[in-house]
Amino acid sequence: MSDERKTLEQRSLMSEIERLRHSAAHVLATAILKLWPDAQFAAGPPVENGFYYDLELGHRISPEDFEKIEAEMKKETKANHVFERVAVNRDEALALAQRGELAALAPRSEPSKFKFDIIQNIPEGEEISLYRNGEFTDLCAGPHVMRTGNIGAFKLTHVASAYYKGDEKNPQLQRIYGTAFKNKTQLDEYFTMLEEAKKRDHRKLGKELEIFVLDDDVGPGLPLWLPRGAAMIEELEKLAKETEFAAGYKRVRTPHIAREILYKKSGHLPYYEDSMFPPMELEDRLPSLSRPAGFQPAESAEDGQDARPPSQAGSLTSDRYYLKAMNCPHHHKLFGAVPHSYRDLPLRFAEYGTCYRYEQSGELIGLMRVRSMQMNDAHIYLTPDQFETEFNAVNEMYLKYFKLFGIEKYLMRFSTHDPAKLGQKFVDEPELWKQTEDMTRNVLKNSGINYVEVPNEAAFYGPKIDVQVWSVIGREFTIATNQVDFAQPRRFNLVYKDRDNTEKTPLCIHRAPLGTHERFIGFLIEHYAGNFPLWLAPEQVRILPIGDEAPLLEYARAIQAELRAHQVRCELDASSDHIKAKISSAEQMKVHTMLVIGGRDMDANAVSVRVHGKGNLGAKPRDEVIADILSAIKERRS
Ligand SMILES: [Zn+2]
Numbered sequence: 001m002s003d004e005r006k007t008l009e010q011r012s013l014m015s016e017i018e019r020l021r022h023s024a025a026h027v028l029a030t031a032i033l034k035l036w037p038d039a040q041f042a043a044g045p046p047v048e049n050g051f052y053y054d055l056e057l058g059h060r061i062s063p064e065d066f067e068k069i070e071a072e073m074k075k076e077t078k079a080n081h082v083f084e085r086v087a088v089n090r091d092e093a094l095a096l097a098q099r100g101e102l103a104a105l106a107p108r109s110e111p112s113k114f115k116f117d118i119i120q121n122i123p124e125g126e127e128i129s130l131y132r133n134g135e136f137t138d139l140c141a142g143p144h145v146m147r148t149g150n151i152g153a154f155k156l157t158h159v160a161s162a163y164y165k166g167d168e169k170n171p172q173l174q175r176i177y178g179t180a181f182k183n184k185t186q187l188d189e190y191f192t193m194l195e196e197a198k199k200r201d202h203r204k205l206g207k208e209l210e211i212f213v214l215d216d217d218v219g220p221g222l223p224l225w226l227p228r229g230a231a232m233i234e235e236l237e238k239l240a241k242e243t244e245f246a247a248g249y250k251r252v253r254t255p256h257i258a259r260e261i262l263y264k265k266s267g268h269l270p271y272y273e274d275s276m277f278p279p280m281e282l283e284d285r286l287p288s289l290s291r292p293a294g295f296q297p298a299e300s301a302e303d304g305q306d307a308r309p310p311s312q313a314g315s316l317t318s319d320r321y322y323l324k325a326m327n328c329p330h331h332h333k334l335f336g337a338v339p340h341s342y343r344d345l346p347l348r349f350a351e352y353g354t355c356y357r358y359e360q361s362g363e364l365i366g367l368m369r370v371r372s373m374q375m376n377d378a379h380i381y382l383t384p385d386q387f388e389t390e391f392n393a394v395n396e397m398y399l400k401y402f403k404l405f406g407i408e409k410y411l412m413r414f415s416t417h418d419p420a421k422l423g424q425k426f427v428d429e430p431e432l433w434k435q436t437e438d439m440t441r442n443v444l445k446n447s448g449i450n451y452v453e454v455p456n457e458a459a460f461y462g463p464k465i466d467v468q469v470w471s472v473i474g475r476e477f478t479i480a481t482n483q484v485d486f487a488q489p490r491r492f493n494l495v496y497k498d499r500d501n502t503e504k505t506p507l508c509i510h511r512a513p514l515g516t517h518e519r520f521i522g523f524l525i526e527h528y529a530g531n532f533p534l535w536l537a538p539e540q541v542r543i544l545p546i547g548d549e550a551p552l553l554e555y556a557r558a559i560q561a562e563l564r565a566h567q568v569r570c571e572l573d574a575s576s577d578h579i580k581a582k583i584s585s586a587e588q589m590k591v592h593t594m595l596v597i598g599g600r601d602m603d604a605n606a607v608s609v610r611v612h613g614k615g616n617l618g619a620k621p622r623d624e625v626i627a628d629i630l631s632a633i634k635e636r637r638s
């Protein structure tokens, strides 16, 4: 709202909690004015997890001031004032601002300058309204809760600075952040969750558990995967490959770079250029693909130069290459490489493709926002009448994964187009938009999937679904997208021969249920707090002999060899450390299963099992333990 004013329509969509939080921003302003009557307020919208209010004030507000501000806020919520709406005309509003009466408790010597500016930017014809709570009056289009007392519990969280309207040419303001909930219990739960989230932070655990590193010499946003992280990647890829194979997908492989022309064809250039790494200028002898038939290139010229006569070497051209930011154009080329009939469809190309995106360095966060990423990508080419079945199958795959990972809360955000913006923000294909959106909506409705519809946020080339999931502690992540595309296949002239022998353009579904390795593993680290299920655990088993006598170590090595022969990630702690120290170091690395073996275990051909988080489970026959481990991994038991 500070940078871009919310439309009345967007305001009407504000959720109950957003209304409550926005109302809390008014109460915050009321409290600040009681303490500092000359504060000048700009905008005070609800934001994710809370609200803020921007203000200009000589006194620099710090967290030490929070207590007294909160005390004033409490008086205001206790008084249980009504949020009263008053409609005014433009001149009245400007006059009030002139007298300093907006975002104020009473007329003041200085005008309410930011409110004055905001009024002047309200579109002609739009009703202007004020909201009053007690002595406080603000320029505001609402909506609010009924009374200040409806704000059950609140807390100020931090102060930041922000330019008015986000423009650095404008004055710098203080931004006071807070959060509010219906009641104290919810507020407490929220802060407990934040505490827990801090402990589970994937950047912290990723380092402690030796999963990934970021290195300045390699570059920001370019994670390196340590063996433990690579093991998790291998497991996720195995899962995806098995699942996709069973669902009829075919795997393809594509290079990491491509010529500029590919991205011009796809339409990513110039629109997407800011998110791509700058191009490489290469000089090349082209085109080798159209060399005359029967011509044999010299395998190795002695001086290392091209031995072909100049006429056949092709002309020297300079060309631009880009690191790929998405796999779709490459996959479209693969579809187009072979003639297809309707019998080949749906054709599903899958690849864990590596992409590179030029995210602003200030926006890089651990594994959540990176510059190199490996995506659980696939493109499904299909006829319109295959759409519902196929799209449903894609959604089923998402749900299957959620179940496997114990993701109980998820939401699919179904973004649709705005007919008024056809030809600008959205491809000008009204029929196809309607058709694909109707089909998508049907599938979502009929399958009972939890979704919301968001108008005007579709991708350029078709409706889109963003999948949000919540970790067990309630932290939200956007991990995957699922898109319908009817524009790119046309741009690439992709066709299939239909039943009636005519050439038709297929639809394309882009989907990536496991998102990127980076973001998904970041999510999993926090979701499991590093306590991964056996199948996914970087170190599945560690054998801990009590002592280091030769026969005992030999017995331990035999068990390790047997497990490793079955592809179990099993390590052996052959150090001379005391068993307590061995256990503690294995627990610290969150090794899933520890097999403690002493002389008595060896004599009985047994092992004592200890599971991280569950403690000692007692001695069991070796064969039984190994069989259990193997079946738990095979079934990906949680
Ligand atoms: Zn308001």
Ligand SMILES: [Zn+2]
Residues within 6 Å of the ligand: 326, 327, 328, 379, 510, 511
């Ligand atoms: Zn794609």
